[in-house]
Amino acid sequence: xxxxxxxxxxxxxxxxxxxxxxxxxxxxxxxxxxxxxxxxxxxxxxxxxxxxxxxxxxxxxxxxxxxxxxxxxxxxxxxxxxxxxxxxxxxxxxxxxxxxxxxxxxxxxxxxxxxxxxxxxxxxxxxxxxxxxxxxxxxxxxxxxxxxxxxxxxxxxxxxxxxxxxxxxxxxxxxxxxxxxxxxxxxxxxxxxxxxxxxxxxxxxxxxxxxxxxxxxxxxxxxxxxxxxxxxxxxxxxxxxxxxxxxxxxxxxxxxxxxxxxxxxxxxxxxxxxxxxxx
Ligand code: HXC
Ligand code: NAP
Numbered sequence: 188x189x190x191x192x193x194x195x196x197x198x199x200x201x202x203x204x205x206x207x208x209x210x211x212x213x214x215x216x217x218x219x220x221x222x223x224x225x226x227x228x229x230x231x232x233x234x235x236x237x238x239x240x241x242x243x244x245x246x247x248x249x250x251x252x253x254x255x256x257x258x259x260x261x262x263x264x265x266x267x268x269x270x271x272x273x274x275x276x277x278x279x280x281x282x283x284x285x286x287x288x289x290x291x292x293x294x295x296x297x298x299x300x301x302x303x304x305x306x307x308x309x310x311x312x313x314x315x316x317x318x319x320x321x322x323x324x325x326x327x328x329x330x331x332x333x334x335x336x337x338x339x340x341x342x343x344x345x346x347x348x349x350x351x352x353x354x355x356x357x358x359x360x361x362x363x364x365x366x367x368x369x370x371x372x373x374x375x376x377x378x379x380x381x382x383x384x385x386x387x388x389x390x391x392x393x394x395x396x397x398x399x400x401x402x403x404x405x406x407x408x409x410x411x412x413x414x415x416x417x418x419x420x421x422x423x424x425x426x427x428x429x430x431x432x433x434x435x436x437x438x439x440x441x442x443x444x445x446x447x448x449x450x451x452x453x454x455x456x457x458x459x460x461x462x463x464x465x466x
Contacts, residue, residue, distance in 0.1 A: 191415050193220045193360040194218075194221060195217050195220040195222035195421075196221035196222070198217075198223070199224075199225075199272045199274065200214070200218075200222040200225070200276065201316065202225070202227070202279040203228075203278070203281060204227070204255070204283065205225075205237065206230070206233040206236070208381040208410065209281065209330065209383075210226075210281040213281070213417045214241070216414030216417065216422075217277065217414075217417075219244050220418060222246065222448035223246055223247035225248070225250070225251065226251070227252075227448065228242070228252070228253075229252065230252065233248065234287065240269045240416055247272065249268060251264045251268070255282045255304060255311055255312055256304060256311070261311050261314075262315050266282055274325070275325065276321050276325060276326065277326050277435070278316045278325070278326070278327045279327075279328045280308075281385075281421065282308050282312070283305045283308075284304040284370070285342075286301075287341040290437060293344065300344075302348050302349075302351075305348035306352055310355060311371070321370055322368060323366060324368075325368040325369075326420065326421050328372075328417055329356050329371070329373070331349050331356075331371055332375070333376065333436060335349035336353075337435050337440055339433055339444070339447055340455065341448060341450035351376070356371060356372040356430065357370075357430045360429045364430075369429035371420050371425075372432040373435060374433060374440070376407075376408050376434065376444070377399075377407045377447075378409065381410070388447070388450070397450075398447075401443030403438030403442075405437075406437065408437060420433070
């Protein structure tokens, strides 16, 4: 667990996709550090539960049910968040979808679903939050994934979408830098107990151990590890960091991250001789 303390009292933080997993962990970190926090996701039930959890820290919390693919709804949501909270200091864009599917069998609509949520969704979140970002001083954190730069079997849709997210990070950092807005990508490694790892890693304790062993630091990460990095990127300690793509993954993307694709396509077990080769 990271030992760090940040003071976000008086700051406004908006977390798109902030109602579960890593993004809720990020929202928790900022709320605990004193920020007013808004979260957004599709499910009203998840929004309500997240708001209740975040209110434990004593600050202002807003929740919005919205789909990041719905531009009109985002325009309304960010206008309302600004009306109630004022300028947004930190925007986290982390809504995403994932499933395991081979490029040669997935439908165009399946590929498009992930592109629309991860890439177009991130663009729209940034686009409609932009008028309300603090200028100067605002900061955007896009949640990327190792798939952006580590090719993985069964993940062509996610690899393409997250690579696009990182390019969006760099182009908006270029376009918005003069206004004093910083834009960075934060790249989590395998984070324990999350929907993403439930969908991608082999089941059970043995699967979790296999993933942990593929990380140079020999453990999966926690949502708190990612929250600490997000709070660093949002803080004045990072005031000259913009356009960066920051892995927070215990070194996983240096070599071990490709294991997921091998597991999903069945290569890994075959190579270790634990499954007889197919005739
Ligand atoms: C093949 C699939 C599929 C699968 C869906 N589709 N699941 N194709 N294999 N397992 C296809 C559908 O058949 C359909 O195509 C198209 O995708 C859209 O499906 P819908 O169900 O209509 O989409 P939607 O309701 O928009 O839901 C999006 C979703 C869903 C991505 C499919 O799983 C979702 O909402 N996920 C959000 C939660 C999530 O995934 N969290 C994990 C994030 S982790 P057709 O042709 O039939 O119309 C992450 C990175 C982890 O992003 C990195 C770890 C290292
Ligand atoms: P998660 O719990 O499923 O988080 C995804 C969030 O996005 C949820 O709050 C979900 O809520 C919301 N969401 C999904 N589709 C949406 C849409 N169309 N519009 C609005 N909100 C939407 O998954 P996670 O595993 O914690 O992943 C969180 C982020 O970290 C993602 O960006 C993922 O790519 C990234 N990441 C994860 C890992 C990992 O180890 N898990 C590793 C690298 C990167 P609703 O269902 O209510 O919409």
